[in-house]
Amino acid sequence: MGAGTSPADGSHAPGAAEGAGPATGSEEKAATATSTAGEPDTTADEPTGDGAGGGSTRAPSRRFSLTHDTARPEGGGRAAPGDAPAPARQWPLLTVLCTAGAGLLIVGTDPFTEAFRIGAMLIGVALLVGAVLRWVVPSVGMLAVRSRFTDLVTYGLMGVLIVLLALMAQPKPWLHVPILQDVVHFTIR
Numbered sequence: 001m002g003a004g005t006s007p008a009d010g011s012h013a014p015g016a017a018e019g020a021g022p023a024t025g026s027e028e029k030a031a032t033a034t035s036t037a038g039e040p041d042t043t044a045d046e047p048t049g050d051g052a053g054g055g056s057t058r059a060p061s062r063r064f065s066l067t068h069d070t071a072r073p074e075g076g077g078r079a080a081p082g083d084a085p086a087p088a089r090q091w092p093l094l095t096v097l098c099t100a101g102a103g104l105l106i107v108g109t110d111p112f113t114e115a116f117r118i119g120a121m122l123i124g125v126a127l128l129v130g131a132v133l134r135w136v137v138p139s140v141g142m143l144a145v146r147s148r149f150t151d152l153v154t155y156g157l158m159g160v161l162i163v164l165l166a167l168m169a170q171p172k173p174w175l176h177v178p179i180l181q182d183v184v185h186f187t188i189r
Helices: 025-031 091-109 115-136 148-168 178-187
Strands: none
Touching (some): 091 115
């Protein structure tokens, strides 16, 4: 074994020349990883400086490496061909955003009685539409945030909760759930 190498640190691979650098592709990637400041990590390329000479190198740094790329969520491709204008490529997301925006506008302007309830229900319905689109449409563009299952559960659960809360809002709720009065009476009173 060359100077500065031992079987314990894994820097000597069978079939590799004595004093040569890392032997595998993953070790080469670790040697060229970037530091947290974005500068190249040169510690793996520097000689040990112990005077034993021979061009031996240090073991790759054990610092956490930065993620350089992430996988696109399943279904995260364009919802329309690439030559279509940007709004057409993202129609599922725009559908959900415009519906939720209409609900926010109704709640904010309060143009009629029970507007807060109708607007909140519209926001919940927008999330439910997002869940249905995520389930049915194979490529939904930027509406795909996580895995398909996680998006379905998140959009669906939040949509149902918002609609139910809008229906049960006081005063004069449209939906009465008797068990909730018992739960509130038991926990608070």
